[in-house]
Amino acid sequence: MKIAKVKCKNCKAEFEVLENFPKDLLVCPGCESKEMDFEITEEEFTGCGGSCSGCSSCE
Numbered sequence: 148m149k150i151a152k153v154k155c156k157n158c159k160a161e162f163e164v165l166e167n168f169p170k171d172l173l174v175c176p177g178c179e180s181k182e183m184d185f186e187i188t189e190e191e192f193t194g195c196g197g198s199c200s201g202c203s204s205c206e
């Protein structure tokens with residue numbers, strides 16, 4: 148699973164989601180715009196790093 152970078156076209160806020168995040172649910176946390184750039188990176192999502200007691204990304 149890779150990380151996708153999302154950038155708001157309106158206020159330029161950037162954040163990261165998983166590559167399989169449904170794009171139609173993307174809403175900017177800053178301005179609530181739905182005009183987002185979505186770009187999959189080469190970074191692998193490594194889950195919680197093992198600090199949990201077995202979340203879905205650790206199984």
Ligand SMILES: [Zn+2]
Pocket residue numbers: 155156157158159160175176177178179180
């Ligand atoms: Zn925004």
